[in-house]
Amino acid sequence: MRKLLILFLVLSSLLFAKNSISKEVYNKLQKVQSMIEKKQYENAKSILFTIIKSSENKMELTYSLQSLSNIYINQNSYKEVAKSYERILSLNTLEEKEVNKIKFSLSQIYLSESMYKKSINYSLELLTSDTTKKLELYENLAIAYYHDSQYKKSTPYIKKVINFKTKKEEWYRMLYSSYIETKNYKGAIKTLKFMTKNYEKEEYWIQLISIYQSQKKYKKSLATLELAYKKEAISKSKNLMYLVNILVQNEVYNKAAEYIETGISKKIIKNTSKNFEIMVSCYLNAKNYKKLIPKLKVSAYGNSSKYKILLANIYYNKEEYKKTIDILNSYKFKKGSKDKGQKYIMLALSFYELNNENSSKEYLKKAVLNAFEKKRAYSIAKDLGYNI
Numbered sequence: 001m002r003k004l005l006i007l008f009l010v011l012s013s014l015l016f017a018k019n020s021i022s023k024e025v026y027n028k029l030q031k032v033q034s035m036i037e038k039k040q041y042e043n044a045k046s047i048l049f050t051i052i053k054s055s056e057n058k059m060e061l062t063y064s065l066q067s068l069s070n071i072y073i074n075q076n077s078y079k080e081v082a083k084s085y086e087r088i089l090s091l092n093t094l095e096e097k098e099v100n101k102i103k104f105s106l107s108q109i110y111l112s113e114s115m116y117k118k119s120i121n122y123s124l125e126l127l128t129s130d131t132t133k134k135l136e137l138y139e140n141l142a143i144a145y146y147h148d149s150q151y152k153k154s155t156p157y158i159k160k161v162i163n164f165k166t167k168k169e170e171w172y173r174m175l176y177s178s179y180i181e182t183k184n185y186k187g188a189i190k191t192l193k194f195m196t197k198n199y200e201k202e203e204y205w206i207q208l209i210s211i212y213q214s215q216k217k218y219k220k221s222l223a224t225l226e227l228a229y230k231k232e233a234i235s236k237s238k239n240l241m242y243l244v245n246i247l248v249q250n251e252v253y254n255k256a257a258e259y260i261e262t263g264i265s266k267k268i269i270k271n272t273s274k275n276f277e278i279m280v281s282c283y284l285n286a287k288n289y290k291k292l293i294p295k296l297k298v299s300a301y302g303n304s305s306k307y308k309i310l311l312a313n314i315y316y317n318k319e320e321y322k323k324t325i326d327i328l329n330s331y332k333f334k335k336g337s338k339d340k341g342q343k344y345i346m347l348a349l350s351f352y353e354l355n356n357e358n359s360s361k362e363y364l365k366k367a368v369l370n371a372f373e374k375k376r377a378y379s380i381a382k383d384l385g386y387n388i
Contacts, residue, residue: 020059025051032067041071062093082109100129107140116148135164142174151178155187169199176207185215202234213246222246236268244278257282257291276301280310289314305331305339312346321350341373345380352384361386 021029028047035044044067051064065084072080085102088094094102103122110119123140126132138160145154158175162168172195179188192208195201205228212221225243228234240263247256260279263269276299283292296302296311308331315323328347333340344367351359365388367377381388 021057021063022060025055025057025060025064029063029067036067036070036074039074041075045071058091058093062088062091065091078109078112082106082113085109097131100126100131104132104136107137107144111140111144114147116144119144120148135161138164142171146174146178149181151181154178155182169195172199180211185211189215196228196233200233202228205234206239209246218246218250222250222252236263240269241275241278244282248282251285253282254286254288257286257288261291261295273301280307284310289318303331305333305337308333309339309342309346312343316346316350319353321353324350336370338370338372341367341370341377344370345373345377348377348380360384361388364388 028051032044032047035041035047048064048068048071052061052068055061055064065088069081069084069088072078072084085106088102089099103126107119107122107126110116110122119140123137123144126137127134138157142154142157142161145151145157155175155178158171158178162171162175165171172191176188176191176195179185179191188211189208192204192211195204196208205224209221209225209228212218212224225234225239225246229236229239229243240259244256244259247253247259257279260269260275260282264271264275264279269275276295280292280295283289283295293311293314296307296314301307302311308327312324312327315321315327325347328343328350333343344363348360348363348367351357351363361381364377364381364384364386367373368381368388370377378388
């Protein structure tokens with residue numbers, strides 16, 4: 001609860017009250033004021049309850065309720081404060097300036113108690129008042145409308161607060177959230193672009209990148225992420241693979257692979273089999289065999305049947321058949337496996353291209369015995385004109 005509540009201290013008011021209330025009540029209220037100053041709240045409340053219950057004088061009730069409100073304020077019992085203030089308003093004894101102070105206090109109390117519609121109503125009543133600060137009303141309305149899920153009504157008041165405030169970050173956050181809730185993505189993007197320039201926080205960059213993604217503005221998402229990455233505005237270790245993913249979505253495979261390679265070499269990300277697999281896939285899609293072949297040869301992860309088959313395929317497509325044969329014969333494939341069958345097929349085709357018909361037939365016969373490649377081996381033999 002923001003401590004902007006108006007404390008209607010009875011002592012000052014009573015100086016002008018002698019002609020409005022009885023001498024007996026006047027003396028009791030002075031006694032109550034002394035008790036409040038000494039924090040003797042329960043004794044003070046006992047006297048006030050007696051006056052409120054017995055008096056029919058509206059001014060006596062007003063002053064008593066003011067004192068009671070002060071006690072509740074000191075006890076942080078704001079619901080009780082609201083009840084007292086509402087009753088004071090119903091008595092209609094105060095001047096407009098004092099009424100407006102109570103209404104403003106009520107707008108804040110109801111805001112703190114999540115009674116947003118009541119807070120909004122009092123704040124709207126005060127917008128034409130010359131005695132209430134407009135900024136405070138704008139804040140109340142912005143927050144109340146926002147928490148009451150009336151985001152479109154909240155937005156103009158948030159903007160008004162931003163125009164007045166020196167410290168604006170939290171209000172920009174609320175403005176962005178309001179735009180998201182109302183699906184005003186253009187406004188959300190504009191707000192986030194301002195926030196990334198003025199507040200050095202990773203979350204704003206990530207939100208901007210994500211909203212571009214959600215709106216299928218992949219190139220802008222990629223450009224923003226790369227900018228944030230290069231500026232070190234976001235954590236490289238946490239977001240490198242996110243960057244790679246967006247690069248892949250935009251089919252910028254070579255750059256994606258290079259980011260992974262650099263990330264591994266600089267220990268930004270771990271050198272895992274998964275990261276190696278993604279890097280290989282990216283270089284493969286980019287058809288950058290110059291970079292890919294050394295990786296497959298040198299990396300420990302490359303020493304597997306899957307990558308040996310891949311490397312052999314690359315050499316085969318490059319029409320380097322002898323290298324294909326060397327790669328396949330240098331690795332011990334698991335007997336009866338699919339990779340073993342693929343090895344025989346590739347050896348058969350490589351020897352065929354080298355005009356070695358006998359070796360080609362020999363490996364096709366072996367491939368026929370492999371459960372995974374049997375059908376394919378027969379089909380290739382038929383195409384080559386072999387009777388096996």
